[in-house]
Amino acid sequence: MTYNSKKDVTTTWIPKTEIGRKVINGEITSIKEIFDKGLKIREPEIVDYLIPEIKEEIIYLGGVPGKGGGKKRTPVRVTTRMHQSGRKRTLRALAAVGNENGLLGLGYASGLDARTAIEKAQKKAKLNIMTIRRGCGSWECSCSTAHSIPFKSQGNRGAVTVDLIPAPKGMGLVVANEAKKLMKLAGIKDLWSKSRGPTQTRLNFIMAIMNAFEKLNKLKVMDNDKKSVGLLEGIKE
Ligand SMILES: [Zn+2]
Structure with missing residues (x-):
């Protein structure tokens, strides 16, 4: 339920x-x-x-060949393997939750049907909710408000590396579409990103972004710097 x-x-x-x-x-x-x-x-x-006010998004993991080449993204990834009793299908889903204001959680789960996988992923996402540090670390902007992130951060997962880079106000989200969902849920409005490795593996790509956020949270920040980058630790009281 x-x-x-x-x-x-x-x-x-x-x-x-x-x-x-x-x-x-x-x-x-x-x-x-x-x-x-x-x-x-x-x-x-x-x-x-x-x-x-919590909001949920499904991060599309699957893909089926689309018209005229390319891939059409689908919500769940289907894997099939042979089993004594015949072919066994497993569906995997990735869900994110957030309040569009400094809180974000991600959950990954599998199930025998899409609905089950998605619901389990949404529940896990809620259990994994964490604060996201926001701010303005863009040297072109330095407005000291929380529209971007305070510092550059690099995350890894598998062979995928993602750099999240503060962007000036009005730049928007210069990130892949599925990653935009995360940024919107977290309340980040302007951001640049660079990625390397097999980013078509959406799961690793999204997990690398979460890793970058986790590293950003662990970063020790001096009081003086907190002010200059407008650091906002997750939620306002
Ligand atoms: Zn700014």
């Missing part, structure tokens, strides 16, 4: 974890509290409850 609004969650959710119970009792009132305490979210409903 997927929940689409806070109202749905409040009427149907019976928490199974301590954190879930604290959320429903009002002892925990924001996702920031969970991050600050370093708690691990084990129920997707916690995210639905605390971030009612």
Whole structure:
């Protein structure tokens, strides 16, 4: 079952974890509290409850030959393998969630049908939600607002390397289409990117971007620099 609004969650959710119970009792009132305490979210409903404005996107992983060559992107990737009982199909989906304001999560899951794979991926994405550092690290701009990222960051996954580079206001998202979904969910409006390696493997490409965001989060920043790049740590209080 997927929940689409806070109202749905409040009427149907019976928490199974301590954190879930604290959320429903009002002892925990924001996702920031969970991050600050370093708690691990084990129920997707916690995210639905605390971030009612949460949005979901499916990152298209699959591809079928399109008309006139090229590939037509499809939501799930299908793999088939032979099994004693015959041909066995597995569907894999990649989903992202975010609040378009500094929070982003990614989930990857498989299932025997597309719907199951997508729902599982969406739930995992919620469990993996994290803050994204935003700012303006563009030397052409230096407006000190959070429309881009504060510093350049490089991420890797498999043989894929992706550089995320701060861009000036109004530049827009100069990234591949599927990656744009991540940026929009995170609330990043202007960004350049460069990638190397087999980026047609969408899963590795998207995971490399998440790796770049994780590295950006770990970067030690001096107080003076925080101001000059307009660093915004995820969410405003
Ligand atoms: Zn700027």
